[in-house]
Amino acid sequence: MVSKPHGGKLIDRTVSEKSKERLMKEAMEMERVDLTEGLAADIANIAHGVYSPLEGFLTRDDYQSVLDQMRLTNDLPWTIPIILDVDEEFKNRIKEGDEIALFYKDKPIAIMRVEEIYPWDKREYSRKVFKTDDINHPGVKKTFQRKDYLIGGDVLQIEDLPEPYERYRLWPKETRVLFLERGWKRIAAFQTRNVPHRGHEYIQKAALTFTDGLFINPLVGWKKPGDFKDEVIIKAYEALIENYYPKGVVAFSILRMEMRYAGPREAVHHAIVRKNFGATHFIVGRDHAGVGNYYGPYEAWDIFKNFPDLGITPLFVREAFYCKKCGGMVNEKICPHPEEYRIRISGTKLRKMIMEGRMPPEYMMRPEVAKVVLSFKDPFVH
Amino acid sequence: MESVQVLIPKSLYTRVEKLCKEISCEDVNELLVRLLRERVSEVEEEIFSAGVSEEEREEIVKRLKEKGYL
Ligand SMILES: [Zn+2]
Numbered sequence: 001m002v003s004k005p006h007g008g009k010l011i012d013r014t015v016s017e018k019s020k021e022r023l024m025k026e027a028m029e030m031e032r033v034d035l036t037e038g039l040a041a042d043i044a045n046i047a048h049g050v051y052s053p054l055e056g057f058l059t060r061d062d063y064q065s066v067l068d069q070m071r072l073t074n075d076l077p078w079t080i081p082i083i084l085d086v087d088e089e090f091k092n093r094i095k096e097g098d099e100i101a102l103f104y105k106d107k108p109i110a111i112m113r114v115e116e117i118y119p120w121d122k123r124e125y126s127r128k129v130f131k132t133d134d135i136n137h138p139g140v141k142k143t144f145q146r147k148d149y150l151i152g153g154d155v156l157q158i159e160d161l162p163e164p165y166e167r168y169r170l171w172p173k174e175t176r177v178l179f180l181e182r183g184w185k186r187i188a189a190f191q192t193r194n195v196p197h198r199g200h201e202y203i204q205k206a207a208l209t210f211t212d213g214l215f216i217n218p219l220v221g222w223k224k225p226g227d228f229k230d231e232v233i234i235k236a237y238e239a240l241i242e243n244y245y246p247k248g249v250v251a252f253s254i255l256r257m258e259m260r261y262a263g264p265r266e267a268v269h270h271a272i273v274r275k276n277f278g279a280t281h282f283i284v285g286r287d288h289a290g291v292g293n294y295y296g297p298y299e300a301w302d303i304f305k306n307f308p309d310l311g312i313t314p315l316f317v318r319e320a321f322y323c324k325k326c327g328g329m330v331n332e333k334i335c336p337h338p339e340e341y342r343i344r345i346s347g348t349k350l351r352k353m354i355m356e357g358r359m360p361p362e363y364m365m366r367p368e369v370a371k372v373v374l375s376f377k378d379p380f381v382h
Numbered sequence: 383m384e385s386v387q388v389l390i391p392k393s394l395y396t397r398v399e400k401l402c403k404e405i406s407c408e409d410v411n412e413l414l415v416r417l418l419r420e421r422v423s424e425v426e427e428e429i430f431s432a433g434v435s436e437e438e439r440e441e442i443v444k445r446l447k448e449k450g451y452l
């Protein structure tokens with residue numbers, strides 16, 4: 001069986017074609033908030049059940065409970081607050097109970113019922129979510145750039161965002177049907193924001209060996225400078241799947257969601273989201289969703305001890321490397337040989353090679369994948 | 383975290399207490415909460431259904447075929 005949605009029910013806050021036009025007109029009369037790309041993506045994720053059981057942005061009690069307990073007030077595990085920030089001037093124009101329109105790129109995409117307006121402490125948020133308030137942390141930096149008040153309440157999405165990679169956009173309802181149609185009962189989900197190297201492939205295949213299907217679900221949307229561009233990641237995976245996976249064992253779709261770089265908390269968030277897509281297992285790498293040296297290498301594994309009721313099984317997979325003596329990709333647990341035989345795949349080294357237009361060796365990256373990546377003039381986010 | 387008191391049979395408490403020592407867990411209360419959460423989420427998942435209607439399923443299958451997934 002595919003996983004049940006988090007909280008038991010897949011949330012649907014979209015509207016029928018019929019009511020779209022009416023709501024669009026109504027929205028034009030309301031006070032309006034202009035959304036960032038990340039917030040617009042959050043709304044789509046709420047509307048399509050990616051964030052089930054959330055039906056909107058967190059109200060104060062839930063916000064505080066997520067910060068303090070890593071659970072919603074209804075006791076369900078939830079680690080990253082999903083919040084909408086507004087400035088003081090806007091706050092003064094609305095009151096609790098109002099309906100407001102949420103605009104993206106000058107179009108109303110959702111209507112929100114304002115349940116609560118409250119101030120937030122960005123330093124507290126940063127310390128609890130990111131475990132630091134160091135402004136050099138990309139998540140902290142973004143947090144401090146946000147506005148000073150939060151509004152909580154349910155949202156109703158009027159229209160989906162245009163998606164440049166529409167062919168690869170699947171919502172939880174669709175992946176659930178897909179898994180069912182393919183007869184998959186055990187599904188391992190793989191989160192990524194990278195082009196695949198041999199280490200990733202090894203980890204995916206290790207998980208696939210004892211499950212029925214592999215769900216590769218890269219994040220697209222805002223990332224920090226130096227990360228790979230969305231298109232590069234998608235094309236690289238196309239090459240990998242085409243050349244190195246049997247037909248019918250991989251489901252590849254994208255998820256438009258901002259990276260928060262919140263390490264352990266974000267690992268749990270990533271797992272919950274994939275549970276909503278129907279996955280039964282979730283691959284958690286070393287330093288999952290980490291950045292710099294803010295998190296210990298295994299913190300993202302330890303945090304799962306707090307959630308026996310998560311409803312998706314985390315798979316803690318060790319870092320893979322090439323061993324000259326074993327003659328293949330292995331990991332710490334299965335290779336007895338000393339360091340001198342081991343060749344580590346370093347993301348930094350790979351990035352440097354790609355920047356210089358050099359072909360990485362085959363033990364680091366499949367040539368078909370490398371060729372695709374190198375075909376881009378500038379594969380990195382700036 | 384805000385708490386409430388519940389009554390459970392003494393014999394059950396003793397049993398859990400014993401189990402707690404066995405697995406070198408430090409706090410009986412913590413173990414109880416953990417066990418309860420595990421079981422409650424299982425029961426919830428059995429009760430709530432996430433199914434889509436047959437009509438909706440057919441529509442989704444069609445879309446998945448168009449996109450090349452099926
Ligand atoms: Zn070896």
